[in-house]
Every structure is written in structure tokens, then in C-alpha cells.
Amino acid sequence: LLGGAASGLSAQVGEPIDRIVAVVGTTPILFSMVEERFYQSQANPATRIPKDSAGIASFKRTLVDTLINEELLYQEAIKDTTIQVTDQEVAEAVDGQLARQRRQYKTQQEFDTEMRGIGFNSVDDYRKWMLEQQRKEFYRERFSQLLRQKGTLKDLMPTEKEARNYYDAFAAA
DSSP states (O other): OOHHHHHHOOOOTTOOSOOEEEEETTEEEEHHHHHHHHHHHHHOTTOOOOSSHHHHHHHHHHHHHHHHHHHHHHHHHHHOTTOOOOHHHHHHHHHHHHHHHHTTSSSHHHHHHHHHHTTOSSHHHHHHHHHHHHHHHHHHHHHHHHHHHHTSSOOOOOOHHHHHHHHHHHHOO
16 A cells, blocks of 8 residues: 555565556656555456456556556646645545545444554554545546646547457456
8 A cells, every 4th residue: 555554564674665666757656556556446346357467467557557647647737726625625525535434343443453454554644645645636636627628638438449449358357
């Protein structure tokens, strides 16, 4: 996982905890970020993940591209002074998400244990990570909306051929 995981892990001597798989501007895309997105994809029943190692590697390369594109969009969004994201709206969104997640556990101790299990030292560390993710998401959404309004960005539906090729590539997996 992102922030909490890298700081909470201890490696054997000479064994890297994480590695950089791409750099966007000065922002690294870490292997742990790709793995996190992969596990999120596995949890989504609508996502078709290949079963063979070559297919999984290809799927992960696609995830790297997605993370790069998201970071590029975010970096462009923060340059646009017309886009505003407040600390309050980010905190409200995150606190709502945390409350929904917390309700899935009988006790606070179970929830704290789950947070440690996914690589965070505490719920506060998890919240800090979520705040960063939510802020970036708000910037990306608002920038994309602005580009759509200007006509610079259009939603593209895949052609039938593109949809068929995608299906054929992952249906056999």
C-alpha cells in the first residue's frame, strides 16, 4: 500500500521495501501503488483479471499506465487556478467513507486490526492517506469536467471492434 505500508514495513538487509516503476514529473509511481490497485481490481467482481502470469503482467502494465495518466491529469489540474478544492470538502468526504467502513466491524479494535493488516500503523495514518487520495480525485474530476465543458475532452465510447478485441483478449484468461 501507499503511505502507511512503506513506512511500517521492515526489510531484510539489502532487500528493497518498494521500487519506482515510473516517474511523472517529480512524482514516483511505486510498485506498491500498482499492487494496491491490482488488489482493488480483484475485489471488484466486474473486473476481469487474467489467470495466467503473462496476462496478469499485461494487466499490471495497464494499471501502471492508468496511474501515470491519473497523475498527469492531477498535475495539470493543480496548475489550473480556476479549480478549487477545500480542506473541508475533502475531510467531509473522507470522514463519510471512514464511517461507512467502520460500520462493517463490530469493534474499534477489529477496525484498527484491519488497518494494520492493510499496512497502516493506525486509523489516523489511513485517514491521512485517504485525504491525499480524495483531494487528488476531486482535482482530477473537476479538471476533467472543465475540459469537457470547454469541448477539449470528449467521452469516447469504444468502437464495437475495440470492445470485441478487449473481450477476446481477456475472455480466454
